[in-house]
Amino acid sequence: MVGLLPLTLVLFSWGPFVNAGSVNYGNPCSVGNQKLEFGTYQFQTDCDSTTFCNSSGLCDHKGCRKDEYPFGYPKNSDFPPRCDSGLFCPDEEDQCLPVLAVGSACQFDRDDECEGPPNFKDLADKTGYGLNVNGSVCLNNVCMWANATLGNTCVVENTAYTVYSSSNESIDIVSRDNCSPGLYCDSQHMVCMQMKNLGDSCDADKECSTFNCLASGVCGKSADSPEHVAFWVYIIVGVCIFGGMLATLIGMYCFHRGHRQAEREKRLQYWREQNAFRQNIMQMQETARHSIMSLPGGGPNSPRSTLYNRDGTQSEDSQIPMLNPQSKSSALRHQLSDDGFDDGSQESIMIQRVDRKDSNRF
Known part of the structure; x- marks a missing residue:
């Protein structure tokens, strides 16, 4: 087919x-x-x-x-309006019509067109699979009531629907009957039989109370039933969640600790360089002081001795010009000599300014 x-x-x-x-x-x-x-x-x-x-x-x-x-x-x-109770809207949707009595002609799969039985509350479908509407059912285009009891004769309507998938198309046969809730109509004997429980052998979905006959030939769980997992699954999932959170925190801590250590090493290296630079400057100052003091005429009373204090710091009197016509300073950039000008002359004032600038360098 x-x-x-x-x-x-x-x-x-x-x-x-x-x-x-x-x-x-x-x-x-x-x-x-x-x-x-x-x-x-x-x-x-x-x-x-x-x-x-x-x-x-x-x-x-x-x-x-x-x-x-x-x-x-x-x-x-x-x-357009919906039809009130006791009326139905046909497939043409032209106007609302009164519901049809049992045995009347009805449109395909329109159980709502048929009048319900007096005990419709007992016969109404409660499974949600559309077995009937308020205890009435339209089978083979005839209105009936779904009130056939166990072992009695029943009516079956088998409809083949075309099912399309991504790769092919197939036929899905839907079987409906007029048996009471909890029963199904056997297609071979045409009598109502009791629905089968979970795990019983079956040939069609309508035979199972769950309306799900597995490919293995037994009644399985309902297709819309929730899936329940064991308690140990929740424990494993919880442990994995908290373990993942803890591992994330530990990884972030280790990563940031390495970053902080690298920054600390950079600051320490910078401090060492600055300290070495300061030591070199102090050593240069000490060398310059000893060089000046070692010149002839250098002593405690020499003008050069006032450049530094005994503790090696620069003296406040270091601005005094150093004038020694007979000495030569290897640490100074300029060599000064006394050409006979007195301290008040212009040349003497210029020499003093040069000496003051050179002494400030130390």
Whole structure:
């Protein structure tokens, strides 16, 4: 059947050209083109999603809606009303109609079109799988009540839906019946039987109370049942989370500690360089002091002795000019001699300024 499906689809589409679902309001349409799409069984018509084809052969505004949020309407548009209790909106969505009695003709898979039984609260589907609507069911286009009891004769409707996947297409058969809740209709014997429990052998989903017959042929857990894990899994996950947090903190501490150590080494090296530079300056000052004191005429009373104190610091009287016409200072950049000018002459004043500048360098 699966291999013949593409050819079947082609055959169903072969025929008069119909631009289905594209005719706007007021334009002509054909009621004869209304049908259910093969494979999905969706209702198709010539008119667009907001209109229906009336008896006059024109697309008219819909008079009711089946869904809470209908498809195809523009944003902020007014939806047609929903039908009140005791009424239903057909596939054409032209107007609300009274619900149908048992045995009446109904549209495909429209359980809501059928009138509910007096004990509809007991027969209503509570599983959420759409077995019936308020205890009423539409099977083979006939309204029935889902009240067949255990061992009694039942009615089955098997519908093949086309299922499309990313790689291929397949057939999914949906079987519905009129058995009471907790029962299913056996397709071979056509009698209602008790649903099977978890782990029992099965041939179809409808046989299991969980509506999930596994490929291994046993009833499995419901497809929407939550997954429960063992308590030790929570313990392992918690330990991994806290272990990851602790490892992150330790790694950050080690990383920043190395960074701080590198910065500390840089500051220590800078301090050592500055200290060595200071020691070199002090050594140069000491060398210059000894060099000046070792010159002839140098002594405690010599003008040169006033450059430094005994503790090696520069004296406040170091600004006194050093004039010795007979001596030569190897530490000074200028060599001064006495040419017979007295201290008050201009040349003497210039020499004193030069000596003062040289003495400030030390």
